[in-house]
Amino acid sequence: MKNIIVLTLFILSVTNTMAQIIETPANSILAVKSGITIPDTSSYRINGSSILKTKNTSNVILGFNAANTIITGQNNVFLGSNSNGTTSAISNSVAVGVNAKVAINNAIVLGDTANTNIKVGIGTAAPRYPLDVKGVVNMRIGLNSPSLKINDREFLALDADGSFLLSDFRIKYNHEREWSDKVFESNYQLMPIGEVMNFARVHKRLPNVPSAKEVVEKGVEMNTIIAKLLEKVEELTIYTANQAEEISLLKGKLAALEDKSNKK
Template sequence: MKKLLLFALVSVLSINVAAQTVTYYGRYAGGVGLNQNILQRASALGYNAKVSVNDGLVLGDTSLVKVGIGLSNPRYRLDVKGVFNMRIASNSPAFKINDQNFIELDNDGQFLLNPFKMKYANQNQWADRVFERNYQLLSLKEVEKFIEQNKHLPNVPSAEEVVAKGVAMNEIVAKLLEKVEELTLYTIQQQKEIDELKKKLNKHQ
């Protein structure tokens, strides 16, 4: 009889200890999965919030939750008003998207941006207009004069503008390509002039 009472007391204590390691707050909030009855240090907060891993903190339902920080009307899964700061170790991901590293930190504390694509809204935002027949390509004399007066290429922001306002990456990439395409046209023009001079030179030999 004493053994039975001792076993029952130990069982009750074990349940209480286990229950103290999880926190469920909200209607239908609780554990889920094969280990839902033995979860450790797990919490589920909000309507129908479900947690299935140890040391996990789940906020709200998987389809309905909108968490707001600094505002009362969150519109997204996580909506933050104010400064959002992250503290990370060197050579560790600072930000992941779909389990892929997006931003990392190197040994010198500099951010590393992993491969990504930039999408443009329309074709006019790209630089291929340079190859259209009606494109007004400046003469090299005009380019030279502009550089002498402004100390930078036409249609490219100056160092002062970059420091004061910054640059949009999608815009500066298109502008740099524009200069490459213009340079290609100048090279083609010069090659035509060289070929013409060669022909004239050969006639006089």
Template sequence: MNRLYTTIVFLSLAAPFVAQAQTTVILNSPTQSGNAVGQFNTVVGSGNAGAALSTTAINNTFVGYDAGSSTTLGSGNTFVGTAAGNANSSGSNNTFLGTAAGYSSLTVCNNTLIGTQSGFNTTGSGNTMLGSCAGLANGNGNSNTFLGTQADASLAGLTNAAAIGFNARVRVSNAIVLGDPANTSLNVGIGTDSPQFPLDVRGIINVRGAGGKLKFSALQNNRLRNGYTDQFLTVNEHGETELARYRLQIDHPNQWADRVFAPTYRLTPLSEVERFIRHHKHLPGVPSAEMVAQEGVDLVQMNALLLQKIEELTLHVIRLEKEVNTHNRTTRREARLSPTRTRSR
């Protein structure tokens, strides 16, 4: 205890006067025997902790038995724990915290490995691992994240992959996995602290138009429900979806067809409609079957268009009814006058 106290006081007082900022050695590191080299390095521990530091090693901190024992050219490393960063030779900007954390990392950079044997076999860079034995199978994988005890990759060499949770496993690059794939009782909640389903969301799920898709690769039953007793989407025995009671909403009244009833609206004469149908084989303003097959239709626009045709047809029927009524009244009046004319003769 007296030795430790004396050493700390010495370092605190003498450090400002060191001509060449050399390695600072505390306790039983072998670098105390004259091998204290490099600049701004701190070595605390026995065994071979920091024993290989060269004159170009800068800003390293090694704490623990054999911590950073092979580091020669590395800089900006922090290794805390027995054998932490043991095999590192020239890697830089790494943080290893825990017994044997980053043990096999030779020339890697920018890794943060926290936990006993976290990233033990990692030879890639840019990884973040937190938890006992996290990322053991990462190997030469880069830019991966493993959070949780034994969270890991199923294969070595992945890139930009993440596994979160106890024993979580990710098998492909550019993917995020939550929880142990073997745990069939695992539920994930967003906006809720008591999820009841594999994905339990409290709120609105927005599927963006650009590249957005909602895909059901497999269904356990043939109903998808909207949270009420009525079903809004079913899958029949042929695997086809059947839509019911779906709500369409417009953004502005002008998108709807009530303009047909405006006094200024020009109702196309049926004779013109007939000529158009003979030539084009579909109603005016309605897309052809070929166009629908190639481009599809907007449901809101199509519903408004169909309503427009119904309203136009209704106006034609009203006009025809008036003409028929007028004709009937004329016929009845003539019929009443006909006997009188006969008797006068």
């Protein structure tokens, strides 16, 4: 049996916009082939609630009661029930999701800002965080361009050569043993200075410090290397203090010898 197509032409508005409504044997109960014009401030409604409407200049609005506050705002996109602007003059902004609210111009808001459980996924169907990205994230940050911020505080940028610039950071240690105060404990085994010098002559580095080759091949952990460098500074302090005591003793002995020699 051949498909039967019923074509109906009718007027949607006083602007004489024509539409073709085509009954088809496919899955659609009703298909519209041609353009449809919705006059400004008009909308499509289901059970009295707007689901698709136009408003003012170049606003795209889809969702029950979306963009109800917008009066003079232009060039916006509102997708989702009750997606809206917080003022009537929001422009060049996007609010996506149920109850999504955008408060400033030139902004994009995803999800209900009052819902702390909102999660946005890129490359994943089960996001676990407010922004969960599966894959490579490429951030284009250059010299004198905006840097990354946490709570409005700048903390990371890139210079012209691609090196990271950290404005401020703090390293956290989990236990006192990870720090270097152990050097001043009475039971600390300080290597004799002669052995240290022999080790340095052979290996071209200090004991328990990674070699240049290891650093290039494996890198270093900041927590570990900072504590290790402090350990060497504290050991050097002890060596220096010990030398000062020895020098003081030698000076005393020398003075005694000189005094004895002068009395002869």
